[in-house]
Amino acid sequence: MKIAIIADDLTGANDCGGQLVHYGMDVSVKLDAEFTRRETEGVVIFNTDSRSLPAAEAKATVKNISEHISRQSFDIVYKKIDSTMRGNIGAELQAMYEVFQPDFVLIAPGYPQNGRQVIGGIHYVNGVKLEETEAANDPKTPVAESNIQRLIEKQTRNKSGHLSYEDIRRGHGHVRNKLERFRAEGISYVTADSVHESDLQGLALILESLPYSIILAGSAGLMSCLPKAFNLKERELGQTVPSSDQPIMFVVGSMSRTGREQLHELFAGRAAEKIEMRSERVLCGGAEKRNEFERLKERAADVQRRSKHIVLCTSDNAAETQKIGESRGLTPVQTSNAVSGALGEFAGELIQAFHVKRLFLTGGDTAYQVLHQLRIHEIRLLDEVEPGIPLGAAGEELYIVTKAGNFGSRSVMASAAIKLQGG
Missing domain, CATH: 3.40.50.10840 (Putative sugar-binding, N-terminal domain)
Structure with a gap:
């Protein structure tokens, strides 16, 4: 079929x-x-x-x-x-x-x-x-x-x-x-x-x-x-991801109420730390944007040294961010695109700098921007963490879970971490 x-x-x-x-x-x-x-x-x-x-x-x-x-x-x-x-x-x-x-x-x-x-x-x-x-x-x-x-x-x-x-x-x-x-x-x-x-x-x-x-x-x-x-038969899936103890990078571009609850559950396990991108700084562009990236890179290096999962997300101040965007002549859509584009750009650079092979991406715009930065053009889907939360692979080594911002149970991020490490 x-x-x-x-x-x-x-x-x-x-x-x-x-x-x-x-x-x-x-x-x-x-x-x-x-x-x-x-x-x-x-x-x-x-x-x-x-x-x-x-x-x-x-x-x-x-x-x-x-x-x-x-x-x-x-x-x-x-x-x-x-x-x-x-x-x-x-x-x-x-x-x-x-x-x-x-x-x-x-x-x-x-x-x-x-x-x-x-x-x-x-x-x-x-x-x-x-x-x-x-x-x-x-x-x-x-x-x-x-x-x-x-x-x-x-x-x-x-x-x-x-x-x-x-x-x-x-x-x-x-x-x-x-x-x-x-x-x-x-x-x-x-x-x-x-x-x-x-x-x-x-x-x-x-x-x-x-x-x-x-x-x-x-x-x-x-x-x-x-x-x-259409009379298709379900099949048992074996282990879809090789075992690995390498930390995972979570890139969270959608801070819905559901997403915040899922992050809270992930942090409760003390295996992950948040690195917050200051959206207002990246909107300024130029040196301020570059300085913000250097700050994020230093924080990411510190988190990785302690073998913890990195959670890269935007600052939770949407109203202030939109106000700054408006002051720079941007529409709400352009402001949102600029922020998700910067998050994807920063995530792509961090993934390459720290050789990350396990990703959790939430929010469609963010997921697209991250994978675009990595020059990934196709994903092969392998499994699901939960209904509606798929796991896929790009190339030979990169394994990716994607999630719509307001989908999933409270424990979906913690469950995805286990799945991405071959559990």
Whole structure:
């Protein structure tokens, strides 16, 4: 089976692909959405890094990749979207629709086992409406709408339909009849509920047996249900990382509430120390930025001498950082990009200086920037630390865990440290 996935950021690309490694599939993530050869059997994931691009640019990028995919033979084409609906979802789906001309584009962003539920078309994160969560205050792509059907209609300028959880639970015949009604009304975009994991599982089984051409769009939640719907068998994974006692570098670019709790749990084990990049200094550029890097390098050398894991993160003063960016004529998006770019640059230099071979990267922008600095263009996914938290390899020696900022249990960083050292 061949699967093509288009994702708008790196951690999303990885967590989606991580769902498939347990089924014996070769999963490759292309960091720069490049294609130089015909893809063979397995899963290829194209990272467009387009979540915060202008909508027209994001659409053009996805359209280019879609045209490449359309010239090959894939069994499933999947659009990975953010589980909190950030990004240029409508523009990118429109690009895919124009290329593939499917009967339907089905959008199911829910991921109940990670606290993302869609109930009656309203998106909730851990029981809170999407528009009342941290996603509403995202500096790059804030989300001010909890109704996913309305959100899709605004972004695509197309009328859409909706499959409720009651529709899904009534089964194949009912869903098919409803889709026929949508088609008669000229509706191609359809959103879907998912209250429980069983709703996504039921939806996947129904979709597999429908006689329509469908572009699937969802988070890692829907993807996790597709293998069994297509009768793929799970396989036992052996040890995926060689044993090593070398310290790990954690690069934390997303300081969500969840991320802060995970760091607290990691530090409680006394095996890691924080090195904080002063964001306001790197925004000044020039000598101040260079001096900040030298300070970080000295701190990192001290932490490594004591055989502790290095946790490189940004200072937790977003309001002050945005104010400094504004004073320098930067928009909030430009300020955020400058900070994540500097964090990635510094991390890349530290990784090379201290010959780090085990990485934990959180936040899609940060992960992309770090790997870009290391000139890494492809990751092979090997395993998962937890559902939605994948582990991969680049080259022969570098092992990497990536995590979306607000994903994972409290102990995920501590668990990743054990996994990265071959435990």
